[in-house]
Amino acid sequence: MDVARTEENIRLPDEVAQEVAEGRLQTEQMVLNVGPQHPATHGVFRLLATIDGEVLVDAEPVIGYMHRGYEKLVEARDYRQITNLVSRMDWLSGINNEMPLALAVETLMELEVPPRAQYLRVVLLEMNRILNHLMFFASFAAELGAITPTFYAFREREDIQAAMEMATGGRMHFGYMRPGGLKEDVPKGFFDQALFGVRQVMDRIDDYYNLIIGNEIYKQRTIGVGVLDKELAYNYGVSGPIARGSNIDFDVRKDEPYLAYADFDFEVPVGLNGDCFDRFWVLLHEVYESARIVEQAIEGMPSGPILGKVPRVIQAPEGEVYVRCENPLGELGMYLVSDGDRRPYRLKIRTPSYNNVSVLPVVLRNTFVSDMIAILGSFFFVLGDIDR
Amino acid sequence: MNADVVREVFFWGVGAIMVIAALRVVTTQNVVHAALYLVGTLMGAAALYVLLLAEFVAWAQVLIYVGAVVVLMLFGLMLTRAPIGKANYDNSQRPLAAVVAAVLFGVMSWILIDAFSGTELELAGENAPRTQDIGAVIFSSYVWPFEIVSVLLLAALIGAVMIARRDEPEADKEVGS
Amino acid sequence: MRDYYAQYVTIGIFAIVAAVLVVGTLQLSRLLRPSHPTAEKLTTYESGIDPIGAGWAQTSVRYYVYALLFVIFDVEAVFLFPWATVFESLGTQAFVEMVIFVGILALALLYAIKKRLLEWL
Amino acid sequence: MPVTERVVGQQALDRVTAELGSLVGDARVNFDQIDVTCTPGNLVEVVAKLREAAGIEARFFTFLSAVDRTAFGGEERPDTERGTPLEVLVHLYSPDHATHINIHVPVDQADPRCPSITSVFGGALWAERECAEMFGIDFTDHPNLTNLYLPEDFEGNPLRKAFKLPTRMVKPWPGAKDPEEAAGGGRG
Amino acid sequence: MPIAYFLVLSSLLFCIGVYGVLARQNAVLILLSIELMLNAVNINLLAFSAHLAEAGVPGQIFALFVIAVAAAEVGVGLAIVILIFRNRQNVDVDEMSLMKW
């Protein structure tokens, strides 16, 4: 990165903080509600900000406007129904949400998943990851005031969206995963469309670089802004692109390969300083890596059944297990306690956005109002994922 | 219509607006309103300057007073608390102040009318001095006041900064970061 | 020969017409637009929550410094324009005068930068 | 740094038990993950040690929640395997060793109390608030134990088994009448 | 047009300013009143400048200088007010008894 991380960039907030603390700069503080109805909060997220002039003295996220009580609801539904329920948590990565549930049931039931299903799952998961990341690419740029990337990103999304629709019939909530495999095989022409979509993205990623990452104003706005310390990230259980932005090489796909991820060659992009720039940089690189995985998976696609030997009624045996997947936004884990019924006895859903956002008060302290928006945008969260 | 009559009507109109606005400046109980009424008076004064053949001064008045000084005032007000709604900003000497002002006005206007009654202003538009005339005179006859203005402004900035700056001991050390 | 007063009469009339236009359009649209004020509608917008604290304003000291600097340079600009029209005929002397003037004000800017007054926020 | 040395299963269990010793009761391997049980009084020390101990370094705070086992396997068979049916569950992960550690902390069901681990893991700030409102567990010395999701005047602890979903009491979930399937009764 | 019109108007504005200075207790409002007085002076200057047209434009030039000085005055005055506000959280001159005799 060719922009010097000047002292100035990093020191300023502390200095201001000190002045505020000593009362030298103190004008009256005012309490500002950012959200729940605010253009920058992706849904009903509320930030209670205490500001002094343009400096955020304190910030307290208020969540719960979308709480639907999934953990209670799932106790009254069978696994097939839950698939469709959890799909709606992080509505930008529906099929990724369904994955750990299927994995958890498969683990408890010791089901074999046929290789074609594993490869197909990878294709769908990674395409969904691209969809998700492109959306955040668009929204983050829009929050920084650049309006064009939104349209570019949606153009690319559309091609991939079409492939997803061919396979699953849905655009957001796919409901395509089954314990033991997939609902059905993909239709003819799916692979062509998928390849077309991801290659399109790979080709155009240079444009995105030129338009956003290479832009001097963009660098000024993001470098050194909202630095998330590595230890802090561990402490709060921050995962996904945000953790990787903070120089944490942590990717479930590499660390504990599930499905067929061990078969593919891909890199885990890792940022340097944990500022907004790094988080965004990681996000964009992951798009590229996911596109590569999709290409490899389609090229090596085995034939065979897409559903293993699964009993007609899915009843996980007694036991408990924690299963996790690398969701687009981070580690999505499910702690499944089963007492042998068709329904889970207790399903703790550990969503990535929840942990990622919980660190916000620390990161937001003593930033500028404008930086607050950049930081919120770079924390890539989905409200449904926080509130469940 | 006779041009002089038009001018007089204009004068009375603008004068009335100015006086009313000025009165509101000193009586309103809302600080921001006071500053905005001051804008009324200042714009009225600019209009009178135009009438008095001083178009450059008139627009300088708009540029500096309305565009800059009032903005400075409003920033200052908002820095020191500027609530919407009323508060009491008068002190207890209001009646006394009114008497003093009225007496002063009586004396002054009596002297002025006494001294200048009968003096007519010849306002011939075609003789209005042009910007060049002003420039030529400043930069030949009023060079020293002109330079002193710059020193005064510098002093004002330094003074204001000394007073209002954040007390930062390390500020003088190294700036080159 | 220019007609000094006529020019300003035109400007004045334009100002009045522009003001009347705004007020008139607002009045006109009053005939067309609905008006059903409710308490919720008239609440100040604060991201969909009842505002916390109200009726007061506060700002940062930095803005004051900017405004002060602006005032100073605005005064400079006012003297700059008459000078611009005559300095060619007055020659070197007037030029030197302005160099000194601008130089002193540049000192003010330098001072502000040196004192980190422009450092934010 | 990705996983430097993979420590799972029995090897991980050995390290954990060697480090914690008598601080924990039952410890076992479950699907390559470590399950340990400890008392509320020892919890803070346990998580602090797991975080710092060489060879474990479970620095990553995954989640904190609770499980109410009073209706496990049907109303008649409450699971009191670990002493009481209500337990706080803390999951830690070691990014360097890919070790998962589930810490089960049985708490008193009538007066559930557990010390807060926010001094060790900041991520527990929200998790404990959520757990407190959902299960009615009092996390002592938590700096701000207010409701995270529920309104302040909400009554009851939704994730306790005793808290029935009102709609489901009136009308059982239609899923139970799945044509493919005859057995099984409504429980939730 | 009689010059007395302008002179009386300017003295009226000046006296309104005097009233403001005496009757207000908010320091910023006092500064506003002072601006009124300075403006009154300017009207006078320009009226005489128009009256003595054959003398050239010195009246206008003086008005420019007055405007410049007024700008500097406001800058420093407000700085003082802000300092006082920061120390005491209010700007009532009546309560500023520190420098009273």
Next chain:
Amino acid sequence: MFELNLSDWQILLVKLGLVLAIVPAITLVAGYAEHKVMAHLQHRLGPMYPGGFHGWATLLADGLKFIYKEDIIPAAADRKVFSLAPLAIFVPTVLTVLVLPLDETLVVEELDLGLFYLLAVSSISTIGMLMAGWSSSNKYALIGALRAAAQLIAYELPIVLSAAVAAMLAGTLSLNGIVEAQEWPFVLWPPGIGLIAFLVFFGAGVAELTRPPFDMPVAESEIITGAFTEYSGMRFIFSTFFPEVANMVIISGVATTLFLGGYQPIVPLGFLDAVPGLVWFTLKTAFMVFMLLWIRPTFPRLREDQLQKFAWKFLIPTSLVLILAAGAWVLYAPEGLK
């Protein structure tokens, strides 16, 4: 030219009529151009339906919608100041149009100090912003107003100073005089000085318009619509949409007048003199407007402190140097070069 005997009042009426017809028309055209240019830069079509042909009537439909909108003044607001703020923004905008020379004789009033008048009048709207923001009693509006005012004053200086450079090179403040004094190749002469002054003027002009990348006073992702968050219906049109688009054209027109030779032909070829000056002025202004439209979808926005630093540490010192350089050029450059 043909002679028409019209009384002063009739002339005034004609002027009024022309301005009142042309200014809104130009605003609509520029607004439509903004929709379309931006859409095509972003690989989309933009409005296509209202009016039939490529959605030409979109803005008329929008305007109609705004007329029908309910006018809401928040209960906590200061009604008087709230209603006056649009006036303080709209009227100066209209007044700036009056001195722009569209052609040698096509100007509403050719003021002797036209340039100075223009700068003075346009500085009034700063107060309008502060009025709108303060009176709304809304925190976003207040933050927006303060940002807007600080930005407008910071970038007014480069505008004023670089305009002074143009005045110095021409030796007059009359806009017609400045156009007449310019010779081909307008902005490129005197070398360095003209072009840099033009760029400073144009850059600061973008900031004065509060358009990206300088749009933090109205940054919707941060502070909704800044000072005008509480404005609705026609009040909103008069305080934001109309002034923004009109000022875009006006700034382009002023830049054309000061630096691009105004109504003079683009290249000094004899036969081009037959083309009316109005056409040249329109072409040049349209080009400048297009540049402004191009900037908007290209850049993200700056942060408030970066914006201020850019003005005070870069643009203003640059324009101060330019003034001295221009002075030296006028006085000391060899006769043959000028």
